[in-house]
Amino acid sequence: MPNPFNQQVIEEFRANHGKVGGFFEGARLLLLTTVGARTGTPHTTPVGYYPDGGERVLVIASAGGAHEHPDWYRNLVANPRVTVEDGVFTYDADAVVLERAERDRVFARAVESDPGWAEYQAKTDRVIPVVALHGIEPDGPPNVNATSMADGLKVIHDAFRRELVLIREEFKKSGAALGAQLRVNCLTLCQGLHNHHTGEELGIFPLLAGRHPELAPAFDRLGQEHERIAELLAQLGEVLADEQVGPGLALAEVERLTTELESHLTYEEEQLIPLLTSVGDPGW
Known part of the structure; x- marks a missing residue:
């Protein structure tokens, strides 16, 4: 029987593209659908996660320190192929339980x-597992949780x-040193932005520019802004690569990126949403 609290979170998550309030407000949350170890039926659970560089995300089977593993963990051990919803994309993933040495390193980071x-x-004798969810490349375009290209x-x-x-x-909550997970969070964001802009330059920009040659100046500006943001991402990456850098300098780079990215x-x-609406969303 579905958990009423979880079901409410799931519905809010899906309705707001990953943004929820209440207990999970401000948390990185995903919906993890596993296949029941005994029943073979799908079960969806809201789970907090950590970024891990873009190729995978990490989830921790804490169950609040309970003495037994959560059901979702037992399910994915029996059936490692899972479905992940992150608010933007829905994708299949392979769940891999980390071996003890890597688990300890990642858990310390958390x-x-x-x-x-x-x-x-500290509340349980079991070693709380850490699981990596490796996204599987889809055969076609990614499954975006939206009703149209504009959306x-x-x-x-x-x-x-x-x-x-x-x-x-x-950053505001960090101490005198820049934490390892915060570095990873920043680098994962950088990789995500790079991938997004690369995809736009290969797909949506040529499509729309071909249909609207009169908007060449706008596409030129967008291309220049992509180059500028790429420079800022590279500069942030250089700062994060310095093991001695403090949070203040790194945050300053993040703030610069935020200002220019928001304007972009x-x-x-x-410029694009009216055009995408008029295109009629072919193939969406």
Whole structure:
């Protein structure tokens, strides 16, 4: 029988493209659908996650420090192929339980970010597992949780905006040293932005520019802004590569990126969303 609390979170998550309030407000959350180990039926559970460089995300089977593993963990051990909803994309993934050495390294990173994980571990004799969810490349275009290309562009942009808010809040809460997980969060964002802009330059920009040659100046500006943001991403990457860098300098780079990216996203939405609406969303 579905958990009423979880079901409410699931519905809010899907209705708001990953943004929820209440207990999970401001948290990185995904919906994890596993196949029941005994029943073979799908079960969807809201689970907090950590970015891990873009190729995978990490989830922790804490169950609040309970002495037994959560049901979703037992399910994915029996059936490692899962479905992930991150608010923007829905995709299949292979769940891999991390071996002890890697688990300990990643769990320590999580504890540094949120000491509550250590409190959960202290409550139980079991070693709390850490699971990597490796996204599987789809045969076709990615499955965007949107009803149209115009809506999809706004959903993707808003996800970047939310992530930047989270990262800046994490900087404000950090101590004198720049935590390892916060570095990973920043680098994952950088990779995501790079991938998004590359996809636009190969797909949506040529499509729309071919249909609207009169808007060549707007596409030239968008291309120049992509180059500028790429420079800022590279500069942030250089700062994060310095093991001695403090949070203040890294945050300054993040703030610079945020300012220019927000201006770019707003301009791109003003220019492209009306065009995408008029295209009629072919193939969506």
